[in-house]
Amino acid sequence: MASSIIQRIGAATSFDTNNNYFHRRSFSGRQSSFVVVRSDGANITTRLKPNGGRTHHLVTNAVATKPHTSAASKPGHEILLFDALREGLEEEMDRDPRVCIMGEDVGHYGGSYKVTKGLAPKYGDLRVLDTPIAENAFTGMGIGAAMTGLRPIIEGMNMGFLLLAFNQISNNCGMLHYTSGGQFKIPVVIRGPGGVGRQLGAEHSQRLESYFQSIPGIQMVACSTPYNAKGLMKAAIRSDNPVILFEHVLLYNLKETIPDEEYVLNLEEAEMVRPGQHVTILTYSRMRYHVMQAAKTLVNKGYDPEVIDIRSLKPFDLHTIGNSVKKTHRVLIVEECMRTGGIGASLTAAINENFHDYLDAPIVCLSSQDVPTPYAGTLEEWTVVQPPQIVAAVEQLCQ
């Protein structure tokens, strides 16, 4: 068994590819230095984990707030999340001429959420390609282009529409590297807005991460802040594996100050949002903000929750999660997926299997109900996990 434990501890380093940039910055004030590890061409990459990770002020609600002036003395620039994604795209397109974008209305319209705004005039109609409406076809097109050396970014206007592309994503994107014996690689990035928005109706409120998580050969990440949106976008583009980047419809206007220097995040890493002692709360995407709101209430009530934004949905960062579980012994998962077969379900199974001995209580998973998302505002609000439920669950867990 010894060999498998070492494998797990070594989990973090085994993902670092030769061209991985790694940058961690701490706003905690204790450490004002930042580390950039550049491993272009070198075989060894090092991972550094400053104590406590990146502590950030508590975000008290889900929409953008004016950022507090942090203790960090490094200048940065304020940016909205959709713009951070665009910045990441632009930097990568400048850096590598093989990067191209395809999707509906991504060119002159700039994308339905303006993520690709301004890129078509800059890079031309061919590199930022408007396609006819056939998701399976343009996803297949992206896969073909990737096999011949390009690095396409395929945008689904809404993640839900990518269900039409499931055949290409599952049977070809995830498989062709394997079935061809490693001859053809498919470095695509498939991205788009998903999740429950503001009364968009059932078909526009899909959580596709549940459906895609089983596909072998792909990686899935979910961004939640402008900082990690840009970093994950860049990492996804540089990865040689097909990566699905999940954005959330409600988070595009979040504002944050991000560094001016170039940085790329690690695709397989989770983010420590708030270190704590009593309970580990695992979440991602929009639910992060509901959790942080609940955390404020919990802190007032005397609890000390540790909040981790798992970011990497496939594979899970069991290293970070495991360390947290070993510390707190209690786990609450807060997700937007439906109860059956969601990310939370897989995560519960993974933690139970790997860290069973460290748990003092069964894992609690808060998710949406197994219903299509209703349109009526009140109903929609209650299909999604709300902060009071999170507070109640923590109180229950910590009894």
Place this chain on the structure above:
Amino acid sequence: MSMLWLTRSRTSGGNFIKKIICTSLTLSSCQVTAASSFSSLLSNISSNGKEATFAFRYSYSCSTTSAAFRRYTSTKAKKQILSVKDDDDNDDGDSALEENRAMDFPGGEITYTTEMKFLPGSSEKRVQCYRVLDEDGYLISSNMSELVSKDVALKVYSGMVTLNTMDKFFYEAQRQGRLSFYLTSFGEEAINFGSAAALSSEDIVLAQYREPGILLWRGFTVQDFASQCFGNNEGHGKGRQMPIHYGSKKLNFITLSSPLATQLPQAVGMAYSLKMDKKDSCVVAFFGDGSASEGDFHAALNFAAVMDAPVVFICRNNGWAISTPVTEQFRSDGIVVKGQGYGIPSIRVDGNDALAVYHVVRSAREIAIREQRPILIEAMTYRVSHHSTSDDSTKYRSVDEIEHWKTTHSPITRLRKWAETKGWWSDTEELELHVEAKKQVKDAIDEAEKKEMPPLRDMFTDVYDELPSTLVEQETVLRETIQRHPQDFPKDIPM
């Protein structure tokens, strides 16, 4: 008869005149279906009416000029024109008055008519197919210039015989239980090698599954085929795909994927990639008559046309999709007419005539690359094979029908007869070829069977670019299980 469509718009105080010229040009005995529709014509005229830019498209007909079709911003809807006042160029008299009334819709001007007429679902006569050799191997048209050299012709012929032999023996091997599955290409050898010979080695090929001849032509050995089918460690695919799902990056042949028609949008993507790199090659995508019912087919053709992608789509219309005959697959006149629906020049060819296939594919390739546009070819043939080893086609078609096509219309026999008339082939060489092919195939099967299977580690590699810890864990667990219960696992897996 091929049609030349030319339109010209002229401003004159805001009025527009359209003139349509039809001419007939003959191109040997081939017929090119023109891609033509008024909606594909556009004129972009600035608001003050002074400047006029012309966008026109004409069908390809062996001429050397090329049609330029540029992307542009959407046209703004203009005022509806009700009548024409001055009409200098009009020499058609009163009837022109009717034709010249035009309405300006997004996508281009359309003249209207007061006569209600439905376009027929199909024309009375079927689209003819291009053919060079008759059944006895004689050139039909005496003015056909020398198409292929002796070397190319004999390479095509021996390739066809090798493929045929390989198919026979591999099929038998499956029946004997040595292979789990196989799929033959009997009757379609001419499409395989006629097209393979017409392409350059730089052209990327996305096949469906009845085109192994392309690989044979490009240098994939019979041994390579056997290795892939047996799934041993010598194969390019590391034993991961089922038999006949070949692939070779070196030979520009994309690994086959089972779901039908998925390769068609991918072909467009590859052509898009070639466009970006401005390469002097095209993409060739093969598919069958049944696959043309898949959504991917339609979307891919549409995309290719919109994006001016240099893809040559080749449909092997062999009459059957497992047990579904073409009469139950579509109602149109085959696949060739569908090209017109997407704005793609198309042609129908006798798929059992290797020389005709060669000529058509070579021309199509030239057009695709020079004009940066897609072409659709429908090669008519007959599926002599059962669909695969999992099928017994005598259940849904008569044995006589199969025999008839196997003997009377055999593409191999036809080409051989032609080669013999030219004095390039004789019975002795025929015997030699068959003996050689048989030996090659038998040896390949025997060798492949003996070779080692891929190691256990290869079950987990290549899922991602690097082995992630989750898979390392799963491999460890599997190895431990095998160690604990060795009697329950096959002995011949290299660990």
